[in-house]
Amino acid sequence: MPASAADHDTMREQLGRPMRGVIGIAARCVCGNPTVVATEPRLPDGTPFPTFYYLTHPGATAAMSALEATQVMRELNDDLAADEDLAAAYMAAHVAYLADREVHGSVEEISGVSAGGMPTRVKCLHALAAHSLAAGPGVNPIGDLALARGTWSPERCTCATPRTTG
Numbered sequence: 823m824p825a826s827a828a829d830h831d832t833m834r835e836q837l838g839r840p841m842r843g844v845i846g847i848a849a850r851c852v853c854g855n856p857t858v859v860a861t862e863p864r865l866p867d868g869t870p871f872p873t874f875y876y877l878t879h880p881g882a883t884a885a886m887s888a889l890e891a892t893q894v895m896r897e898l899n900d901d902l903a904a905d906e907d908l909a910a911a912y913m914a915a916h917v918a919y920l921a922d923r924e925v926h927g928s929v930e931e932i933s934g935v936s937a938g939g940m941p942t943r944v945k946c947l948h949a950l951a952a953h954s955l956a957a958g959p960g961v962n963p964i965g966d967l968a969l970a971r972g973t974w975s976p977e978r979c980t981c982a983t984p985r986t987t988g
Protein backbone atom coordinates (compact mmCIF):
# COMPACT_ATOMS: atom_id res chain seq x y z
CA MET A 823 0.00 0.00 0.00
CA PRO A 824 1.66 3.28 -1.07
CA ALA A 825 2.42 5.95 1.53
CA SER A 826 0.52 9.22 1.12
CA ALA A 827 1.79 12.66 2.08
CA ALA A 828 -0.34 12.35 5.22
CA ASP A 829 1.36 9.03 6.04
CA HIS A 830 4.78 10.67 5.73
CA ASP A 831 3.65 13.50 8.01
CA THR A 832 2.32 11.01 10.57
CA MET A 833 5.52 8.93 10.52
CA ARG A 834 7.61 12.07 11.00
CA GLU A 835 5.49 12.83 14.04
CA GLN A 836 5.75 9.22 15.31
CA LEU A 837 9.52 8.93 14.86
CA GLY A 838 10.61 12.52 15.36
CA ARG A 839 12.41 12.40 12.02
CA PRO A 840 11.50 11.76 8.39
CA MET A 841 11.27 8.06 7.46
CA ARG A 842 13.68 7.26 4.64
CA GLY A 843 13.43 4.67 1.89
CA VAL A 844 9.67 4.17 2.22
CA ILE A 845 8.10 1.61 -0.09
CA GLY A 846 4.66 1.70 1.49
CA ILE A 847 2.57 1.21 4.61
CA ALA A 848 2.45 -2.46 5.60
CA ALA A 849 0.07 -2.17 8.57
CA ARG A 850 -2.18 0.49 10.05
CA CYS A 851 -3.94 1.39 13.28
CA VAL A 852 -7.75 1.14 13.20
CA CYS A 853 -7.75 4.93 12.78
CA GLY A 854 -5.65 4.64 9.62
CA ASN A 855 -2.31 5.85 10.97
CA PRO A 856 0.74 3.79 9.91
CA THR A 857 1.94 1.18 12.40
CA VAL A 858 4.46 -0.58 10.15
CA VAL A 859 6.34 0.84 7.18
CA ALA A 860 7.96 -1.28 4.48
CA THR A 861 11.41 0.09 3.66
CA GLU A 862 13.81 -0.26 0.75
CA PRO A 863 16.53 -2.87 1.39
CA ARG A 864 19.00 -0.17 0.41
CA LEU A 865 18.30 3.34 1.71
CA PRO A 866 18.63 6.34 -0.61
CA ASP A 867 22.11 7.10 0.81
CA GLY A 868 23.26 3.57 -0.06
CA THR A 869 23.05 2.04 3.42
CA PRO A 870 21.87 -1.59 3.44
CA PHE A 871 18.73 -1.81 5.59
CA PRO A 872 17.70 -5.33 6.62
CA THR A 873 14.63 -4.29 8.66
CA PHE A 874 12.12 -4.45 5.83
CA TYR A 875 9.16 -4.13 8.23
CA TYR A 876 9.80 -1.20 10.55
CA LEU A 877 7.56 -0.46 13.53
CA THR A 878 6.63 3.24 13.62
CA HIS A 879 3.72 3.42 16.08
CA PRO A 880 4.81 4.92 19.43
CA GLY A 881 2.28 2.83 21.39
CA ALA A 882 3.51 -0.36 19.77
CA THR A 883 7.20 0.48 20.16
CA ALA A 884 6.66 1.38 23.83
CA ALA A 885 4.82 -1.91 24.45
CA MET A 886 7.65 -3.92 22.87
CA SER A 887 10.31 -1.95 24.76
CA ALA A 888 8.46 -2.66 28.00
CA LEU A 889 8.42 -6.39 27.21
CA GLU A 890 12.10 -6.38 26.31
CA ALA A 891 12.84 -4.93 29.74
CA THR A 892 11.32 -8.00 31.41
CA GLN A 893 12.26 -11.71 31.45
CA VAL A 894 10.15 -12.23 28.31
CA MET A 895 13.21 -12.19 26.02
CA ARG A 896 14.78 -15.01 27.98
CA GLU A 897 11.53 -16.98 28.07
CA LEU A 898 11.06 -16.69 24.33
CA ASN A 899 14.65 -17.72 23.65
CA ASP A 900 14.23 -20.69 25.99
CA ASP A 901 10.97 -21.67 24.26
CA LEU A 902 12.66 -21.43 20.88
CA ALA A 903 15.49 -23.69 22.03
CA ALA A 904 13.13 -26.25 23.57
CA ASP A 905 10.29 -26.42 21.04
CA GLU A 906 11.10 -27.89 17.63
CA ASP A 907 7.78 -26.86 16.10
CA LEU A 908 8.24 -23.28 17.26
CA ALA A 909 11.80 -23.27 15.90
CA ALA A 910 10.59 -24.58 12.53
CA ALA A 911 7.82 -21.96 12.34
CA TYR A 912 10.34 -19.24 13.23
CA MET A 913 12.66 -20.46 10.48
CA ALA A 914 9.74 -20.32 8.04
CA ALA A 915 9.05 -16.76 9.19
CA HIS A 916 12.67 -15.86 8.42
CA VAL A 917 12.36 -17.30 4.91
CA ALA A 918 9.05 -15.47 4.35
CA TYR A 919 10.60 -12.20 5.54
CA LEU A 920 13.51 -12.51 3.12
CA ALA A 921 11.13 -13.38 0.26
CA ASP A 922 8.99 -10.28 0.97
CA ARG A 923 12.11 -8.08 0.92
CA GLU A 924 13.66 -9.72 -2.14
CA VAL A 925 10.73 -8.48 -4.24
CA HIS A 926 12.13 -4.96 -3.71
CA GLY A 927 15.74 -5.70 -4.56
CA SER A 928 18.60 -7.96 -3.70
CA VAL A 929 21.26 -6.36 -1.51
CA GLU A 930 24.40 -8.42 -1.18
CA GLU A 931 25.51 -7.03 2.21
CA ILE A 932 22.34 -8.27 3.90
CA SER A 933 21.78 -11.42 1.87
CA GLY A 934 20.26 -14.07 4.16
CA VAL A 935 19.98 -11.57 7.03
CA SER A 936 16.44 -10.83 8.17
CA ALA A 937 15.61 -9.04 11.41
CA GLY A 938 14.84 -9.35 15.08
CA GLY A 939 17.27 -12.23 15.60
CA MET A 940 15.63 -14.62 13.13
CA PRO A 941 16.02 -17.46 12.45
CA THR A 942 17.53 -18.80 15.69
CA ARG A 943 17.42 -16.03 18.31
CA VAL A 944 14.96 -13.49 19.72
CA LYS A 945 16.76 -10.15 19.80
CA CYS A 946 14.32 -7.39 18.86
CA LEU A 947 10.61 -7.65 19.57
CA HIS A 948 9.95 -4.44 17.62
CA ALA A 949 11.12 -6.05 14.37
CA LEU A 950 9.26 -9.31 15.08
CA ALA A 951 6.02 -7.56 16.04
CA ALA A 952 6.29 -5.42 12.90
CA HIS A 953 6.54 -8.60 10.81
CA SER A 954 3.47 -10.06 12.54
CA LEU A 955 1.44 -6.89 12.05
CA ALA A 956 2.38 -6.72 8.36
CA ALA A 957 1.96 -10.41 7.55
CA GLY A 958 -1.00 -11.17 9.81
CA PRO A 959 -1.27 -13.82 12.54
CA GLY A 960 0.29 -17.23 11.95
CA VAL A 961 3.38 -16.16 10.00
CA ASN A 962 5.81 -15.07 12.72
CA PRO A 963 5.12 -17.06 15.91
CA ILE A 964 7.40 -15.00 18.15
CA GLY A 965 6.01 -11.72 16.85
CA ASP A 966 2.51 -13.08 17.49
CA LEU A 967 3.46 -14.02 21.07
CA ALA A 968 5.02 -10.61 21.68
CA LEU A 969 1.92 -8.79 20.47
CA ALA A 970 -0.30 -11.04 22.58
CA ARG A 971 1.74 -10.31 25.69
CA GLY A 972 2.11 -6.59 25.11
CA THR A 973 -0.30 -3.93 26.26
CA TRP A 974 -0.86 -2.39 22.83
CA SER A 975 -3.33 -3.60 20.21
CA PRO A 976 -3.79 -2.51 16.59
CA GLU A 977 -7.55 -2.86 17.18
CA ARG A 978 -7.76 -0.03 19.71
CA CYS A 979 -6.50 3.41 18.72
CA THR A 980 -4.12 5.04 21.19
CA CYS A 981 -2.65 7.51 18.70
CA ALA A 982 -1.73 10.96 19.99
CA THR A 983 -3.22 12.28 16.75
CA PRO A 984 -5.77 9.77 15.43
CA ARG A 985 -6.58 10.05 11.77
CA THR A 986 -10.15 11.18 11.42
CA THR A 987 -10.54 11.11 7.66
CA GLY A 988 -9.48 8.54 5.12
Ligand SMILES: [Zn+2]
Binds near residue numbers: 852985
Ligand atom coordinates in the same frame (compact mmCIF):
# COMPACT_ATOMS: atom_id res chain seq x y z
ZN1 LIG B 1 -4.84 5.33 15.71
